[in-house]
Amino acid sequence: MRAATPLRIAIMGAASSGKSTLSAALARRYQTVWVPEYLREFVEVQGRVPRSEDQFHIASTQRAREELAAGRAHKYLFCDTTPLMTLIYSRYYFGGEDAPLAALAASHQQDYDLTLVTAADIPWVADGLMRECPDVSVTINRMLLDELAARAIPYLLVSGDPGERLSQVERHL
Template identity: 90%
Template sequence: MRPATPLRIAILGAASSGKSTLAAALAEHYQTLWVPEYLREFVDVQGRVPRSEDQFHIASTQRAREELAAARASKYLFCDTTPLMTAIYSRHYFGAVDAPLAALAASHQQDYDLTLVTAADIPWVADGLMRECETVSVTINRMLLDELAARAIPYILVSGEPGERLSQVERHL
């Protein structure tokens, strides 16, 4: 019998750090669901990078998709990013996080049972229309680690090739 609420696993990291690969591998391994990063779909559908006014929509859509998936997931739900990452990107690109996004990121962070951070130790690959580059990824990674420390959010840093990352997470689950 599956639990009423699956354990939510947040997978955070800069662009091209293997979040989606890890989320998909974990979902397959544990025969459950993962929630892809909505930002990718947003960029593909809109044909442009997001603007400041898009940030809350992106984060709230991500969160809504988590809620839908949680009702169907078994034991674990792997979340490829969270509203916290959207807030970090908003601060980096737009110099601020608007109040609704800040509230969304703060109010739901405690919903994650485990936070994983993907190390930037795999080759960086450009991601279509996304504007990030390897240099920005280093900055975003530092901002993420600083934010996790400031919020006292414990996390597990996963590194290495995909198989190694999967094994590291298995040991913690």
């Protein structure tokens, strides 16, 4: 008998807004798996920040890892970022996005059963080679909310400390 397809939960937000912390906490709470942000691994392995030509690879690897994890998930699959987030960063850092990245983001955003956005209301912490700073995070957050509105994607904005965020999502689920 085939297991039920897990509900796929997108967790989006600017750097240092608590996406990974929330993803891991939700996976523990619901005894399932989560998909870490591939960008972190990319930066660590490559020893550099991504370039424009890396964006599609980063987003498609993130998506492929979601597909692999879906088979191990129980009821929920928590996804620490999505190709749409990569698209937004591509627009910010490189002035646009290439056609394959835009197509990937457009074709898969509807696959998420729920989109969570982490508020930028926790202390910002530098993240190794990642180049973002608090001012950039504010801009990225605005771009994300504008993009979700333009695509008519409903979302739940989660805020507060990690426990408050977890409780907000639990009440919603």
